[in-house]
Amino acid sequence: MTNQNREELNSGEESRTIEITVFRYNSQKKDIAPEYQTYTLVETPGMTLYIALIKIWSTMDHHLSFDFVCRAGICGSCSMVVNGKPRLACKTRTSEFPDGKITLHPLPTFKHIKDLSVDTGNWMNAMSVKVESWIHAKEETDNAVLEKRIEPDVAQAVFDLDRCIECGICLASCSTKIMHDDFVGAVGLNRSARFAMDPHDERTDEEFYELIGDDNGVFGCMSLMGCEDHCPKELPLQTKIAYMRRKMVSVK
Numbered sequence: 001m002t003n004q005n006r007e008e009l010n011s012g013e014e015s016r017t018i019e020i021t022v023f024r025y026n027s028q029k030k031d032i033a034p035e036y037q038t039y040t041l042v043e044t045p046g047m048t049l050y051i052a053l054i055k056i057w058s059t060m061d062h063h064l065s066f067d068f069v070c071r072a073g074i075c076g077s078c079s080m081v082v083n084g085k086p087r088l089a090c091k092t093r094t095s096e097f098p099d100g101k102i103t104l105h106p107l108p109t110f111k112h113i114k115d116l117s118v119d120t121g122n123w124m125n126a127m128s129v130k131v132e133s134w135i136h137a138k139e140e141t142d143n144a145v146l147e148k149r150i151e152p153d154v155a156q157a158v159f160d161l162d163r164c165i166e167c168g169i170c171l172a173s174c175s176t177k178i179m180h181d182d183f184v185g186a187v188g189l190n191r192s193a194r195f196a197m198d199p200h201d202e203r204t205d206e207e208f209y210e211l212i213g214d215d216n217g218v219f220g221c222m223s224l225m226g227c228e229d230h231c232p233k234e235l236p237l238q239t240k241i242a243y244m245r246r247k248m249v250s251v252k
């Protein structure tokens with residue numbers, strides 16, 4: 001019995017054939033024009049785009065480039081545009097597409113590397129430096145002393161924002177970011193809110209204003225909502241951007 005027959009028997013359903021069309025371009029070889037390439041493969045039960053791309057890579061095209069690490073929606077590296085919407089490939093099932101036709105593009109706004117692979121890391125690193133994404137305390141930390149206790153509901157609210165996986169989907173969903181490359185986006189404003197809410201961080205509103213009180217920060221956001229609509233971790237981005245905007249408006 002073939003693997004395909006065994007999978008059909010286990011699922012009780014007939015497999016179908018799906019078509020995955022991929023944007024192909026190598027940013028290192030600008031003399032070769034971009035093109036689309038379509039791969040036809042048999043869908044297996046529970047198949048995700050991650051599994052489909054691995055199958056294409058291992059059986060049809062070893063030159064196809066795409067990024068994955070965790071396969072579990074944790075590392076944020078597999079973001080791509082799936083039939084026009086930015087999503088995590090490892091959390092997207094092929095069965096969600098009734099006609100079996102799926103078109104994949106690399107995430108916009110980030111430096112393109114090759115095919116579906118983009119460089120989110122350098123942008124995220126620069127954003128972290130820009131919003132000073134670390135605890136600012138007046139006194140040196142003494143590791144021999146227990147950390148200052150905070151209320152459980154405050155800790156929970158901070159940890160909730162820490163669930164961001166830096167996938168870049170909020171940026172790819174944001175027209176402001178697409179027009180203004182220096183805009184820190186929902187990911188950056190969420191990060192600022194995370195530290196502004198944390199009692200361990202002793203920064204004043206005026207100090208946050210110096211970092212995000214301009215059009216590249218909280219005043220660049222036009223409340224377009226694409227970030228929250230597409231965030232795979234369902235972070236409360238709108239509420240937190242509004243929280244930071246209220247704080248920044250009160251500074252001046």
Ligand code: SF4
Pocket residue numbers: 163164165166167168169170171186187190227230231232233234235237
């Ligand atoms: Fe991804 Fe959401 Fe974090 Fe944006 S805020 S980088 S969409 S997890």
Ligand code: F3S
Pocket residue numbers: 173174175176177185186220221222223224225226227228238241
């Ligand atoms: Fe962009 Fe989200 Fe603001 S989509 S404009 S960061 S509400």
Ligand code: FES
Pocket residue numbers: 067068069070071072073074075076077078079088089090091
């Ligand atoms: Fe890590 Fe998809 S591979 S989030």
